[in-house]
Amino acid sequence: MSENRIEGENIVLVGMPGSGKTTIGKLAAKALGYDFCDMDDLIEEISGQTIPELFAVGEPLFRQWETEACRKLAKFTHTVIAGGGGVVLRAENVALLRQAGRVLFLNRPIESIAADIDTTTRPLLAQGVQRLYVLKREREALYRAAGDEILNDTTPEETVRRICATLNK
Numbered sequence: 001m002s003e004n005r006i007e008g009e010n011i012v013l014v015g016m017p018g019s020g021k022t023t024i025g026k027l028a029a030k031a032l033g034y035d036f037c038d039m040d041d042l043i044e045e046i047s048g049q050t051i052p053e054l055f056a057v058g059e060p061l062f063r064q065w066e067t068e069a070c071r072k073l074a075k076f077t078h079t080v081i082a083g084g085g086g087v088v089l090r091a092e093n094v095a096l097l098r099q100a101g102r103v104l105f106l107n108r109p110i111e112s113i114a115a116d117i118d119t120t121t122r123p124l125l126a127q128g129v130q131r132l133y134v135l136k137r138e139r140e141a142l143y144r145a146a147g148d149e150i151l152n153d154t155t156p157e158e159t160v161r162r163i164c165a166t167l168n169k
């Protein structure tokens with residue numbers, strides 16, 4: 001993959017809900033001395049609405065704000081960005097993320113995620129954890145295609161070490 005496409009030296013984490021993007025992203029930012037941005041927080045900031053409020057209107061509205069957030073973070077530098085789980089659904093988003101930096105797919109096993117995910121804070125899982133398996137089928141190929149690298153499951157601390165290694169830091 002050409003390095004020239006990367007404008008800001010950012011790290012972007014993608015993967016299923018509960019794969020650890022937010023948790024590992026915060027730890028990695030600290031280890032690298034980078035800023036941290038959770039895309040869900042950015043969406044809430046720019047839309048002026050919470051994620052559940054956006055989903056209450058409808059998923060299409062949430063997805064529009066998600067793309068708007070991608071446009072903003074394409075201009076960030078030295079930031080670890082925790083993507084939203086569904087950000088890979090639009091090719092336009094993936095192009096913006098790849099412009100922002102190195103995209104890493106956190107490939108945590110679905111069984112591990114299902115065992116400890118907090119479904120109360122994620123509108124897409126409001127009907128129960130079984131929806132995760134449907135989302136995985138719909139998205140797995142998209143995560144793999146978006147990622148410059150796949151980080152297979154270890155502890156969050158070991159994953160952070162691998163992230164630092166991708167930047168030679």
Ligand SMILES: Nc1ncnc2c1ncn2[C@@H]1O[C@H](COP(=O)(O)OP(=O)(O)O)[C@@H](O)[C@H]1O
Pocket residue numbers: 015016017018019020021022023024082085108116153154155156
């Ligand atoms: N090996 C692991 N890698 C990532 N997260 C893990 C792991 N083991 C347990 N977890 C837990 O899984 C949850 C992941 O949630 P979160 O970081 O919010 O994921 P996401 O932002 O991808 O939806 C956290 O509570 C984290 O502590």
Ligand SMILES: O=C(O)C1=C[C@@H](OP(=O)(O)O)[C@@H](O)[C@H](O)C1
Pocket residue numbers: 015016017018021022040051083084085086087122123124
């Ligand atoms: O999978 C998805 O489509 C979503 C995942 C959530 O983020 P996490 O992956 O951090 O849970 C959040 O962006 C929104 O609820 C939609």
Ligand SMILES: [Mg+2]
Pocket residue numbers: 021022023038040082083
């Ligand atoms: Mg998250």
